[in-house]
Amino acid sequence: MDITTFSALAEPNRLRIVELLLDGPLPVGAIAERLELQQPQASKHLRVLLDAGLVEVQAMANRRNYKLRLDPFQELDAWLKTYRVVWDERFDALENYLQKLKLKEHNTNSNSGGIRNDIQNDN
Amino acid sequence: MDITTFSALAEPNRLRIVELLLDGPLPVGAIAERLELQQPQASKHLRVLLDAGLVEVQAMANRRNYKLRLDPFQELDAWLKTYRVVWDERFDALENYLQKLKLKEHNTNSNSGGIRNDIQNDN
DNA sequence: TAACAATATTCCTTGACAGGAATATTCCAT
DNA sequence: ATGGAATATTCCTGTCAAGGAATATTGTTA
Helix, strand or coil: CCHHHHHHHHHHHHHHHHHCCCCCCEEEEHHHHHCCCCHHHHHHHHHHHHCCCCEEEECCCCEEEEECHHHHHHHHHHHHHHHHHHHHHHHHHHHHHHHHHHHHHHHCCCCCHHHCCEEECCC | CCCCHHHCCCCCHHHHHHHHHHHHHHCCHHHHHHCCHHHHHHHHHHHHHHHHCEEEEECCCCCCEEECCHHHHHHHHHHHHHHHHHHHHHHHHHHHHHHHHHHHHHHCCCCCCCCCCCCCCCC
């Protein structure tokens, strides 16, 4: 997973720009106006987004038209996908564990509320 | 979309921690060792992840066991989902456009390679 | 070419953040 | 209570990024 995607989106105004561009490409001026940013700051943020590959630009006469790029979001999506799988597994494991615990609880009272106390340290 | 998720993941070592925790919960020492971090830095990064809600901690005797939390990733996933929809729409629109263009290209040669030149500015 | 519109870049200052080193805290065992 | 292990916090310093203001650049039009 490319970290620059995260750092690009970690800035509030940049995230706002991205969400604005969701409605379609826009030139710098329109972005600055709608988000109430100074034009230079808008340009600077767009530069960062451009370098991060989140956005592409297309020159149209005087205007520079900024448009969302799909790739980084797809990468993000793929990254998340691996997490989803693991969660499903873990959720099942947790359910099993709680099931056993519930039964056990009727007898002893040791380790109440504990989860995964079988951690091993390979120092 | 909560920005703190992005800023938390924007730091390389923190992203490594998250990916490490994918294999299951770990105490600070193990994390520091595997990622070759100083223990204090590991603690500090875990603090940030904790504040961002990416991780939860469970005290076990001397050890503090850190474990991934699902919520922020689910939120991220939901956020991405809205993007996917828009992309599909846009992709279709693009395909249509290219289709028309291809046919047109056989006759005239105007506007070759152009994409969406119908941008309008509502200033 | 001159004036103008749209955008980009530079310089400056300030605040946030990461790592290193030292120290504090917490919990267990004896 | 004392010592020690695991972890957290603090202080310090250097780096980096963001906003403001001014200016440079690029393209258009008369």
